[in-house]
Amino acid sequence: MKQLLVDMDGVLADVYSQFIKMELNESGNLLNLDSLSGMLESEAFPNFQKHVHSEYFFRTVLVMKDSVEGLNYLNNKYKVLIVSSATEFPNSLKEKVEWLHQYFPFISWKQIILCGEKDSIKGEIMIDDHYKNLRNFDGRKILFTQPHNNLIKNDSIERVNSWKEIISLL
């Protein structure tokens, strides 16, 4: 059974919706997804640092469309590990585990890795929205489209635009 590494933010968790909602609450500015193309989240959202370090940001984030069914399917077919860059944001850690338990109850705590960098995690397939995580991965690389990675073109990666596309691929 192949080991499959699945990212949280931007793949299972719809962090863009959360950033947009929190920026609206914070400043009254409603940001448009199309205008954020090619910008990192930290560039696109003026209050990025404040929001990712706040409480409840990760606990209340929306689940990505079709990801529950999608991950359940993958979990029966692969050895799934959820790998999230999280130790930079101490408030996120418990929230991420609780959020996974709530929405993806078929994922055990044994399958969760919260880390700083992902280059020390073994796997054969990686699904991630950040090219920096895929770049040095020595297995099959699947890039989940988000505004920040829209402009990236690389022959070594496969791009998917939805969980339905992940399922058709894997």
Next chain:
Amino acid sequence: MKQLLVDMDGVLADVYSQFIKMELNESGNLLNLDSLSGMLESEAFPNFQKHVHSEYFFRTVLVMKDSVEGLNYLNNKYKVLIVSSATEFPNSLKEKVEWLHQYFPFISWKQIILCGEKDSIKGEIMIDDHYKNLRNFDGRKILFTQPHNNLIKNDSIERVNSWKEIISLL
């Protein structure tokens, strides 16, 4: 530079002292280390589950003797990753990161991995007090003596009894 995986509980963190203190507070029983030889912590400490899930257990644990100087030395000589089995205990996650930042400020969040199982973490040397973590590791295995592992004998591991011994070995 070789990658070195260093465990927290029972290697950097003196969890036995914490368990004994909390059992004393809880029940008035002062447990003796010598009487706990060969028993897993979950067998040795009647209130194990309650205490590892409680708040502050991991935040207030004592630092293992000589581990600050020892880890600082290793951190200059190896690519150190702190790898802790922690996702089973959601309250421990933030506490572990804060505890590391307090006592081992030279360890960056980039060097911390909080996981369920350790068999997916890449490394060339592992220091751990739990044989179950070392058993399937394909690098150099160093067992840090604790009462629960006292009776384990295995030619594939090197046993150390203190941080001073780690330094003389590495």
